[in-house]
Every structure is written in C-alpha cells, then in structure tokens.
Amino acid sequence: MxxxxxxxxxxxxxxxxxxxxxxxxxxxxxxxxxxxxxxxxxxxxxxxxxxxxxxxxxxxxxxxxxxxxxxxxxxxxxxxxxxxxxxxxxxxxxxxxxxxxxxxxxxxxxxxxxxxxxxxxxxxxxxxxxxxxxxxxxxxxxxxxxxxxxxxxxxxxxxxxxxxxxxxxxxxxxxxxRGLQVAQKPDSHDICFIPDGDTRGWLSDHVDRSPGDILDETGAVVGSHDGAHGYTVGQRRGLQLGRPAPDGKPRYVLSIRPVSNQVVVGPKERLEISRIAGGRFSWAGEPGFDPAEPFTCDVQIRAHADPVPALARLAAIHDDERTELHRADATHEVVVDIDLEHAEPLVGVAPGQTAVLYVGTRVLGQFTIDRAVPLEAAATRS
The missing domain is CATH 3.40.50.620 (HUPs)
Structure with a gap:
C-alpha cells in the first residue's frame, strides 16, 4: 500500500x-x-x-x-x-x-x-x-x-x-x-528518489563529472561538455555548440560514448530508428514458440508510448555489432526490426531503455536496449 x-x-x-x-x-x-x-x-x-x-x-x-x-x-x-x-x-x-x-x-x-x-x-x-x-x-x-x-x-x-x-x-x-481519504490524492510522478524532478542536478552529485568533447558525425569537435551524464539521446536544448551545422539546422544528441567520454550530435532525421537490440531479456511466462525464429509482435519503448508492429527474434551477438554498451558476458540479444510498412520509425531511442514485446494484448517479455540502428544504416546493411 x-x-x-x-x-x-x-x-x-x-x-x-x-x-x-x-x-x-x-x-x-x-x-x-x-x-x-x-x-x-x-x-x-x-x-x-x-x-x-x-x-x-x-x-x-x-x-x-x-x-x-x-x-x-x-x-x-x-x-x-x-x-x-x-x-x-x-x-x-x-x-x-x-x-x-x-x-x-x-x-x-x-x-x-x-x-x-x-x-x-x-x-x-x-x-x-x-x-x-x-x-x-x-x-x-x-x-x-x-x-x-x-x-x-x-x-x-x-x-x-x-x-x-x-x-x-x-x-x-x-x-x-468507500470513505477512503485518498480518493482525490494526486498521482505520483517523476523518479521517487528525485522528487524535485532535477535528474541532471541530482546526478551531478552522484556521478563523476569529467569534461569532454561534443562531436558531429564526421568526428569534428563542435563543442564541449562538463559531464556526459547530463545528456540524453534526442536532446536538443542546452547543447551550447560552438560551431553551427553547415545547413544551419538544429542538432540533437545521437549517442553518448562512455569510454571516450564523448557526446555525438547530428540532424534530427538520424534519430529515426528502424532496429533495436539488447540483452538482459526475460520472458513473462512461456512464449509458446521458439523465440529464435522470427515472430511478429508489437514493441513499446516507454511507459506511455504507442506500441509499434515489428519482427523480432533472439539471436547471437555478432562481434561486428557489439558496442561498448553491451555487457561483456552477453552472448545473445533480442533483435527487433520495426515494420515500416505499418509504423513510423522509433525516435530518440536511448540505450538503457526497456523494450517490452507484446503479442496482441499479452506481454511476451522485455529486454534492455544496447544498440539502436538508424533507419539509413539499417537500409544500407539490408
């Protein structure tokens, strides 16, 4: 209670x-x-x-x-x-x-x-x-x-x-x-141990702040940051870039590289994701089929996001697809390709988010996202 x-x-x-x-x-x-x-x-x-x-x-x-x-x-x-x-x-x-x-x-x-x-x-x-x-x-x-x-x-x-x-x-x-005094009590929002909602400020007191570079997709330095933990994928405001984009359009955080302590920025369209994959998966009961074989489902990446149709499978992690965000002992991951004929690409997917898979109204299981493949990159690979 x-x-x-x-x-x-x-x-x-x-x-x-x-x-x-x-x-x-x-x-x-x-x-x-x-x-x-x-x-x-x-x-x-x-x-x-x-x-x-x-x-x-x-x-x-x-x-x-x-x-x-x-x-x-x-x-x-x-x-x-x-x-x-x-x-x-x-x-x-x-x-x-x-x-x-x-x-x-x-x-x-x-x-x-x-x-x-x-x-x-x-x-x-x-x-x-x-x-x-x-x-x-x-x-x-x-x-x-x-x-x-x-x-x-x-x-x-x-x-x-x-x-x-x-x-x-x-x-x-x-x-x-029923006479319960909490009948009109407001619902709780935000992270319970950060009640003021200032996640960035709270993290500044708990995570080492090391300055680093902000890069564009070519690897050119376009700015600096005072702690990569203060940024999240999809962020636009507060980047304070010293060099504008060649086309003059806003730039967004595309990825965070914890090992090199770098933040990568780029155009909004590069936030469009057509494939996600990750480990630490679990099933909410017996699936009833072999998840190593491709199966149709819906995937939801936020609590209040709309589910989107997709094709998923459980597969071995290929060395050329392993990123620094994969856990060292992970050997398999759930790979999900968005059904672009019936849904728009996912936008602003951040590693660490939880993806929950549904078959109809049933929760099939979940995994933690380790990598998100942009629409253009996925099209090139396929």
Whole structure:
C-alpha cells in the first residue's frame, strides 16, 4: 500500500473478495520526506500515514517493511551506474523487478502468503503454459509495460484487482464511496528518489563529472561538455555548440560514448530508428514458440508510448555489432526490426531503455536496449 488511491482500492477489493489481506507499506528511504508537494515524490511519511489510515478503515493489519537498503543497492545504485555507463535507465522497472516483485514477494511467500496484490492496471489471464500478463482493459491507464520484467514464477504470485476497471475516475469515485481519504490524492510522478524532478542536478552529485568533447558525425569537435551524464539521446536544448551545422539546422544528441567520454550530435532525421537490440531479456511466462525464429509482435519503448508492429527474434551477438554498451558476458540479444510498412520509425531511442514485446494484448517479455540502428544504416546493411 503506497498511500495512493489505486493501492487502497486494490486492498478494499481484495478484502471484499474474501481474501485474508494484510497491508504493507514499503519504506524505501532511511530519510523519507515529511510531506509531499502535489504529485512530486512518493514513499514519504505522509504516504505511510495515508496507507495506515486506509488499512484501518478496511480493518486489516498494517505493517511498514524497511527495504531501504535493498532499494538503494538494486535501484538507486543501479541508476547511478547506468548513467555513468552512458545509458538512460528506467528505475521503475528495476523497482518492480528487484523490490516489489522480488524482495517483497520473497518475504511474503516465506511468511505463508499466496500473492502480492498491487494497484497496477494490468490483467492476468490463465494460459496454456501458466498465467499470462495482459494489458488492462483501459489502454489509456494500462501499466503492463512497467510489469514487463516479471517472470512466470512471479506472475503465479501476483494479483491485480484493478485490471478490469476502465478508468481512473471510476477508481476515485469508488474510493470516495468507500470513505477512503485518498480518493482525490494526486498521482505520483517523476523518479521517487528525485522528487524535485532535477535528474541532471541530482546526478551531478552522484556521478563523476569529467569534461569532454561534443562531436558531429564526421568526428569534428563542435563543442564541449562538463559531464556526459547530463545528456540524453534526442536532446536538443542546452547543447551550447560552438560551431553551427553547415545547413544551419538544429542538432540533437545521437549517442553518448562512455569510454571516450564523448557526446555525438547530428540532424534530427538520424534519430529515426528502424532496429533495436539488447540483452538482459526475460520472458513473462512461456512464449509458446521458439523465440529464435522470427515472430511478429508489437514493441513499446516507454511507459506511455504507442506500441509499434515489428519482427523480432533472439539471436547471437555478432562481434561486428557489439558496442561498448553491451555487457561483456552477453552472448545473445533480442533483435527487433520495426515494420515500416505499418509504423513510423522509433525516435530518440536511448540505450538503457526497456523494450517490452507484446503479442496482441499479452506481454511476451522485455529486454534492455544496447544498440539502436538508424533507419539509413539499417537500409544500407539490408
């Protein structure tokens, strides 16, 4: 129970369904903020108090479990390491993978509980090989993307009571009818451990800042930076380039080279990506087919992005395609080619992002993007 309206209503529905429910709030910081500011931040003392009030109203036991050390190691430290390596990570994915459905689930099952219920908008459907994770009935609120890291074992111990609810407005109305004080509480946004939203400033305090060169695609130096971690693929503003482009058009960050500490910029059209590939993949249950054979699917690279049709396969990493962003021990990767007959190229793809694969409404699995091939380069190779 995060202290928000979704988890409060999820708990209420679990109680109403006849389950033996215990409310748990996760303390993810040893020094939590005392109050929230609108939708900024989460896991504050105020959130814990809101969760406790909801549990008291529902008449269920309530506990605060301190997972702050695990959260720091598995989410915050990983976030810092990924940025230092030139990646753009998604800490919410790591939190679901390592904390909510790993550390929390392991502790819950060890204590004899059957499942962890959350307020995520997603649906579990029995399949031929076990539970399948599907989109929520309302795609506008669907959160299956951030659950794409879950495995078959974890899905077998998950419960998502809100998956069939078509809108957040109905959840708020239900909360008000139940007398829950969080009925109109704003949703949390931004990274929970950077509540002011200033990711670049926060990283400056946690990642070594080493000045380096900003290059164009020819390798010519067109500017300098005071820390590559402060840039992300697709960025246009704040580059402060000393040399304008020959055509006078704006330039965008195309890639970050962590080993040489260089930032590469170029024209907007070079951000158009027709192939992505990466490792650290996992399947959300048995696929039901051999993923080494090409298969059609949809791919989604951000929580609120539209899925695009694609052709994917699991393949060995060729040495000539290995980049400095590949992990040294990685031998295979998921390769995804965008179906350009039915979709536009992806734009602004950053290594470190999570790509989630769907077959229809079902979440098939996910991988971390290690390389993104521009449209022109992919056409030349093929």
């Amino acid at each position: 995060s202290g928000g309206v979704d988890s409060a209503v999820a708990a209420a529905r679990a109680v109403e369904a006849g389950h033996d429910v215990v409310g748990v709030h996760l303390a993810l910081s040893r020094m939590p903020g005392t109050i929230r500011t609108g939708s900024r931040g989460c896991c504050t003392i105020e959130d814990a108090m809101d969760a406790r009030r909801a549990a008291n109203l529902l008449g269920i036991p309530f506990y605060v479990w301190d997972l702050s050390e695990r959260f720091t190691e598995d989410v915050v430290d990983d976030f810092i390491a990924e940025y230092a390596a030139g990646r753009t990570p998604n800490p919410c994915m790591r939190c679901n993978e390592k904390i909510k459905f790993a550390a929390l689930l392991d502790k819950a099952t060890a204590l004899g509980f059957d499942a962890v219920a959350t307020g995520h908008y997603a649906t579990l459907i029995p399949g031929a090989h076990g539970p399948e994770l599907h989109r929520a009935s309302a795609w506008a609120k669907d959160q299956s993307y951030v659950l794409g890291v879950l495995t078959e074992r974890q899905l077998a111990h998950c419960y998502f009571p809100l998956g069939d609810t078509p809108s957040k407005q109905l959840i708020r109305a239900e909360a008000a009818e």
